Amino acid sequence: MTAMRDPAGTPGAVAASAVESRPVYLATTPPAVLASREEAVEWARALGPALSARTAEAEELRRLPDANVQAILENGLCGIMTPKHFGGSELGAETMIDVTIELGRSCAATGWVHMLWTAHMWMLALFPPAAQEELWSNPSSLASSVVSTIGDVVPIDGGYRWTGRGFFSSGVDHCNWLTAVVPVKREGDEPAERRWMLIPREDLEIIDDWRTVGLRGTGSKTVTFEDVFVPEYRTVAATDVENGITPGGAFHHNPMYCGISSANFTAAMAAPAVGAAKGFLAAFEERLRSKIAGAGKDVNSPYLGEGLGTTIGRYAAAAAQIDAVHALSLADARRFSSVPADQVSEVDRARCRRNQTFTAQSVRRVVNGLYEECGGTGLLESSDLQRTWRDVNAAAAHRGLTWDWQAEAWPKALFASTEPSAPERS
Numbered sequence: 318m319t320a321m322r323d324p325a326g327t328p329g330a331v332a333a334s335a336v337e338s339r340p341v342y343l344a345t346t347p348p349a350v351l352a353s354r355e356e357a358v359e360w361a362r363a364l365g366p367a368l369s370a371r372t373a374e375a376e377e378l379r380r381l382p383d384a385n386v387q388a389i390l391e392n393g394l395c396g397i398m399t400p401k402h403f404g405g406s407e408l409g410a411e412t413m414i415d416v417t418i419e420l421g422r423s424c425a426a427t428g429w430v431h432m433l434w435t436a437h438m439w440m441l442a443l444f445p446p447a448a449q450e451e452l453w454s455n456p457s458s459l460a461s462s463v464v465s466t467i468g469d470v471v472p473i474d475g476g477y478r479w480t481g482r483g484f485f486s487s488g489v490d491h492c493n494w495l496t497a498v499v500p501v502k503r504e505g506d507e508p509a510e511r512r513w514m515l516i517p518r519e520d521l522e523i524i525d526d527w528r529t530v531g532l533r534g535t536g537s538k539t540v541t542f543e544d545v546f547v548p549e550y551r552t553v554a555a556t557d558v559e560n561g562i563t564p565g566g567a568f569h570h571n572p573m574y575c576g577i578s579s580a581n582f583t584a585a586m587a588a589p590a591v592g593a594a595k596g597f598l599a600a601f602e603e604r605l606r607s608k609i610a611g612a613g614k615d616v617n618s619p620y621l622g623e624g625l626g627t628t629i630g631r632y633a634a635a636a637a638q639i640d641a642v643h644a645l646s647l648a649d650a651r652r653f654s655s656v657p658a659d660q661v662s663e664v665d666r667a668r669c670r671r672n673q674t675f676t677a678q679s680v681r682r683v684v685n686g687l688y689e690e691c692g693g694t695g696l697l698e699s700s701d702l703q704r705t706w707r708d709v710n711a712a713a714a715h716r717g718l719t720w721d722w723q724a725e726a727w728p729k730a731l732f733a734s735t736e737p738s739a740p741e742r743s
Contacts, residue, residue, distance in 0.1 A: 340387040340457070341493050347404050347456040349393035354412040360392050361419035368424040372704065375426050375534025379527050380490045382534075385427050389420070390457055394431060398439035398581070400569045403453035405438065407571050410584035410650035417585045418643065421592020422599070425708035426534030429589040430488035434459050437496055439581050440513060442574055443563035447550045448515050452494060460515070461489040463497045463540060465716075470499045470512075476548040477501065477514070486523075487537040493518045495540065498555055511555035520545045531711025532589075558582075561658025572655040579669040580653035580661075583717065587646060587676035590712035594639050594680035597705035598632070601687055604694070604702070605632060628690055635683045642676040649673075664734050667727040674723040681713040 351357045371382050389395055397413045399405020413435050421428025437460045441452055452458050468481015483497055495516045500509035524539040557563045561575040573581055608625060649669045653661055688695060688706045695702040716722060 339491055339493075340383055340390055341455070341459050341491060342457075343387070344391060344457040346391075348391055348396050350396065350401075350404065351393045351406040351408060351412075354408055354415065357394065357397060357406070357408060357412050358415050358419055361389075361394060361416045364388050364392070364420070365423035368420065368427050372424050372426075372534070375424060376704075378536075379525075379533055380536030381427060381430055381488065383491075385424070386459075386491045389427065389431055390459070394420070395434050395459065396438065397435050398442070398573075399453075400442045400449075400565075400571070400574070402569060403442075403449060404456045407573070409573055410581050410654040411647050414585045414588045414643075414646050414650060417588035418592040418595065421589045422596045424534070425589055425593035425596065425705065425712060426532055428592045429532055429535050429712060432585045432589055433462065433487050434492075436582050436585065437462055439573070440496060440558070440578075441494075441515065441565075442569060443558055443565035444513070444515060444553050445550045445564040446568050449565065449568075451551075452515065455493065458494055459488070459492040460494040460496050461486045461492040462495065466497055466499050468542065470501045472501060472503055473546075476546055477512075477552065479514075479542050479545050479547065481542055483540045483542070485537040486540050487535045489523055489538055489540060490536050495521060512552045513555060513558065514547045515551040516542070516545060516547060529711065531707035531709075531714075559658065572657065575657050576654050577656070577658045577661050577666055577669070579666050579673070580650055580656075583670070583673060584646070584650045584654060586715070586717060587642070587673045587680075587712075590677045590680050590709050590718070591639060591643050591646070593705050593708040593712060594684050597684050597687070597702065597709060598636055598639065600701040600705060601632060601635075601691070604691070605629065631687060631690070635687050638683050639680055642679045645672050646676050662734065663730045664727070667730040670717075670723055671727040674718050674720055677713040677715075677718040678720050681709055684709045 351360070367388065368385060371385060374382050375385070393406060394416055396405035397408045397416060398410075399407070401407050413432070417428050417432040417435070420431050441460060442449065452460070463483025463486050465485060466481055466483045468479060470477050470479045470481070479499065486495065489495065495518065496513055497516060498511055498513050501512050502509045520542065522541045522543075524541060527533075527536055527538045553563050553565075558578055561577070563574075566575040605628065649672055653665065653669060684706055688702065691702050694700060695706075697703065712718075
């Protein structure tokens with residue numbers, strides 16, 4: 318691993334800055350291009366101490382500190398899904414999952430925003446090449462997104478006009494672009510067509526309304542649009558994305574750009590929760606070691622007393638469950654991310670979404686179970702236990718990871734299929 322760029326090794330107050338002073342505009346050299354999954358994970362791990370030191374700052378700012386953004390951007394961690402043609406590494410979904418987990422272990426908000434920024438690069442690589450040239454004319458470009466929107470999108474000559482709002486745009490303060498999926502109603506009785514649109518930062522207003530109990534540092538704010546014009550070349554049909562027949566998919570050579578979105582775009586959706594859960598386990602382990610040492614016992618003694626033996630067993634089970642769902646996420650990405658979309662069944666697509674949801678809710682239950690044992694010290698504002706507990710629950714609360722919304726899709730797809738269910742394999 319080459320020398321890592323960390324712009325600030327210690328936390329400190331970051332004043333609100335002008336748009337032009339954001340890291341996305343300050344970079345004097347292109348982001349690093351990572352050579353392998355192992356290198357990417359190593360860089361993410363090396364950033365951990367600095368990210369951990371800035372967690373309180375991130376919560377106070379209610380967005381990522383500039384130093385966090387600069388570190389993950391300059392070190393190439395946002396380019397994992399970016400095409401090589403535009404300076405990315407194309408390391409793929411498995412790397413995105415592992416890097417997000419590693420970052421989330423130290424700072425859940427950084428893991429969450431990294432996951433989205435990186436996934437957006439895969440989506441934007443599917444747009445017409447003219448839009449990609451515009452986007453990556455700044456090799457440090459970052460794009461937030463909105464998938465929950467209101468307001469009519471009106472087709473006009475050469476593109477679309479939109480007045481409306483989008484909600485929960487994570488990391489938007491730091492971005493120079495935003496991508497939104499919106500319904501477009503055309504003339505006639507045809508149902509609205511969903512399209513992804515790419516919109517420059519100058520065409521939107523950010524509403525400072527992100528005040529939450531968890532993932533405070535993600536800055537997932539509301540954005541508004543007033544009669545914004547989006548040219549046709551800065552859009553792509555959502556159905557084309559799902560079917561793997563986009564302009565960008567034909568332009569780039571890597572097969573992942575013709576793969577299904579649930580094994581690429583949302584492959585790491587549960588990874589921030591897994592990362593935060595691993596951070597919780599690290600804090601819990603430290604607490605257990607202190608209790609064992611305080612009791613003057615050898616960990617191998619059959620007489621630990623005070624329920625410590627039971628707690629150790631619960632910790633072991635929790636660690637195994639978190640490792641298991643991490644492996645499940647990687648297995649789906651490995652199996653499906655580079656398979657042409659037209660070769661992946663609705664059953665398998667639904668299985669990917671089911672497993673992402675299962676992963677997030679599994680780590681949520683694991684952490685909630687262990688938190689019951691944390692006592693009064695786990696309630697202290699200075700405790701990593703309460704912070705990571707809040708963040709795990711916040712990450713798993715995303716609608717796309719809500720079990721009641723997702724649990725029905727896979728069996729419905731399975732029972733509607735005329736083909737027998739294929740065996741699940743890694």
